[in-house]
Amino acid sequence: MPANTIHMAESSDKRFTDVVGVDEAKAELEEIVLYLKDPRRFTRLGGKLPRGILLTGPPGTGKTLLARAIAGEAGVPFFYTSGSEFEEMFVGVGAKRVRDLFREAKQRSPCIIFIDEIDAIGGSRTQRDQQSMKMTLNQLLVEMDGFEQNNGVIVIAATNFPEGLDRALVRPGRFDRRVSVPLPDINGRLQILELYSSKTKLDKCVDLNVVARGTPGMSGADLANLINQAALKASLDGANAVTMDTIEWAKDKILMGAELKNAVISEETAKMTAYHEGGHALVALKTDGADPIHKATIMPRGHSLGMVMQLPEGDQKSLSRKQMLARLDVFMGGRVAEELIFGADNITSGASSDIYQATSLARNMVTQYGMSSKVGIMFHDLSTNAVGGQTKSKIDDEVRLLLEQSYERATALLTAHRHDLETIAAALMEHETLSGAEIKAILSGKGLTNRNKPKPGVLQRAAAARSVQQ
Ligand SMILES: Nc1ncnc2c1ncn2[C@@H]1O[C@H](COP(=O)(O)OP(=O)(O)OP(=O)(O)O)[C@@H](O)[C@H]1O
Numbered sequence: 513m514p515a516n517t518i519h520m521a522e523s524s525d526k527r528f529t530d531v532v533g534v535d536e537a538k539a540e541l542e543e544i545v546l547y548l549k550d551p552r553r554f555t556r557l558g559g560k561l562p563r564g565i566l567l568t569g570p571p572g573t574g575k576t577l578l579a580r581a582i583a584g585e586a587g588v589p590f591f592y593t594s595g596s597e598f599e600e601m602f603v604g605v606g607a608k609r610v611r612d613l614f615r616e617a618k619q620r621s622p623c624i625i626f627i628d629e630i631d632a633i634g635g636s637r638t639q640r641d642q643q644s645m646k647m648t649l650n651q652l653l654v655e656m657d658g659f660e661q662n663n664g665v666i667v668i669a670a671t672n673f674p675e676g677l678d679r680a681l682v683r684p685g686r687f688d689r690r691v692s693v694p695l696p697d698i699n700g701r702l703q704i705l706e707l708y709s710s711k712t713k714l715d716k717c718v719d720l721n722v723v724a725r726g727t728p729g730m731s732g733a734d735l736a737n738l739i740n741q742a743a744l745k746a747s748l749d750g751a752n753a754v755t756m757d758t759i760e761w762a763k764d765k766i767l768m769g770a771e772l773k774n775a776v777i778s779e780e781t782a783k784m785t786a787y788h789e790g791g792h793a794l795v796a797l798k799t800d801g802a803d804p805i806h807k808a809t810i811m812p813r814g815h816s817l818g819m820v821m822q823l824p825e826g827d828q829k830s831l832s833r834k835q836m837l838a839r840l841d842v843f844m845g846g847r848v849a850e851e852l853i854f855g856a857d858n859i860t861s862g863a864s865s866d867i868y869q870a871t872s873l874a875r876n877m878v879t880q881y882g883m884s885s886k887v888g889i890m891f892h893d894l895s896t897n898a899v900g901g902q903t904k905s906k907i908d909d910e911v912r913l914l915l916e917q918s919y920e921r922a923t924a925l926l927t928a929h930r931h932d933l934e935t936i937a938a939a940l941m942e943h944e945t946l947s948g949a950e951i952k953a954i955l956s957g958k959g960l961t962n963r964n965k966p967k968p969g970v971l972q973r974a975a976a977a978r979s980v981q982q
């Protein structure tokens with residue numbers, strides 16, 4: 513096949529309603545649709561557009577689908593390519609392909625060029641032929657630099673590894689708008705499950721809220737697959753509807769097939785994480801000098817099962833001793849909560865990063881900030897041999913003391929407010945993510961007011977209506 517006929521424009525029948533649970537990304541992309549519908553009018557009215565848009569996020573979260581939906585909404589041609597495709601057939605033709613692609617796209621404008629896995633040409637690793645890749649990448653940069661604002665071609669690229677991209681690609685005037693397409697939260701998962709089960713007959717025992725709660729870490733593609741597998745199994749079994757058991761079966765099947773096994777967490781782990789993060793949050797809330805909580809979450813991300821994010825107030829170039837002690841206490845809060853609720857035998861390794869951070873802070877207090885009377889106001893450089901054995905052990909004693917006292921303060925605090933800890937943990941298990949304000953509202957008994965809780969979808973409402981009737 514001659515290289516210049518390889519790029520065929522598709523017409524997309526996808527719409528924004530086909531992509532759910534990623535509302536923020538959709539909102540950010542809406543103006544692109546307006547632009548594509550009438551590029552000249554848009555720019556005449558003063559609209560400024562990014563040249564290229566980078567969709568970032570884990571596999572299967574709907575990046576390709578979103579790009580197709582933009583084309584569908586705007587009614588413009590969609591050129592699909594993937595980074596690996598440029599090089600895979602004949603090494604060295606990548607640059608020519610890029611040139612051909614853009615030429616064709618300009619002829620069909622307004623239109624969308626979508627480049628999946630852009631890291632395959634724009635990344636630094638895994639390339640067989642560095643020289644050829646560079647030429648491909650350079651050609652892409654040349655094409656993008658040659659764009660005029662109103663020529664009607666929008667380039668959208670997707671990657672799972674934005675960090676690995678060549679700097680030149682993300683410079684202003686190139687892929688200068690980044691839109692994140694994250695794994696869906698509980699509400700998003702519910703919407704995706706509803707979308708894909710709308711054409712499937714569900715038994716009334718199926719509560720998609722429960723399924724959504726039990727599938728953290730799954731992407732949209734996983735959830736679509738979950739419903740599909742369950743429907744297949746039900747029809748093979750000759751059943752006339754998908755039951756909760758069938759869904760459990762499908763979930764196991766998917767988890768076994770994927771590395772997701774670690775990503776999707778068990779109910780038990782979720783509970784442990786909820787108390788752990790709840791412990792951090794409650795100590796932060798009740799300790800004078802601690803930074804305010806931005807949010808707490810038990811959504812797994814990377815290697816972490818959850819986290820509490822704090823927002824330091826103002827611009828903190830230096831911290832007081834009181835603020836440092838508060839930080840130590842907040843670090844301790846996670847482990848202390850685990851121990852308090854589940855017993856000393858059941859504490860987990862989940863606190864290892866907390867312990868590491870607390871220890872480094874305590875050590876800095878002793879060796880760099882002159883905050884230990886026993887060690888004195890003196891800088892000790894532990895990375896050299898300049899610190900004698902006796903001093904070293906004195907330093908260790910002081911660090912240990914700081915950590916132990918902090919552990920005791922956190923234990924006293926969480927023991928006294930155990931009920932609040934349970935309230936936060938329960939709310940985290942229900943909602944996965946809570947803002948600082950929401951945590952305060954829950955503790956003051958106000959509950960969550962204007963939060964878009966997982967709304968009972970059509971199917972649940974129907975199921976609820978059925979169960980009331982019976
Ligand atoms: N948010 C979503 N809403 C509806 N369907 C989704 C969503 N996310 C994923 N899907 C389903 O999963 C399929 C795969 O998603 P898609 O190819 O768009 O993911 P991607 O983010 O481009 O993944 P990759 O990084 O692996 O290319 C879609 O065709 C769709 O069926």
Ligand SMILES: [Zn+2]
Pocket residue numbers: 788792846847862863866
């Ligand atoms: Zn922790």
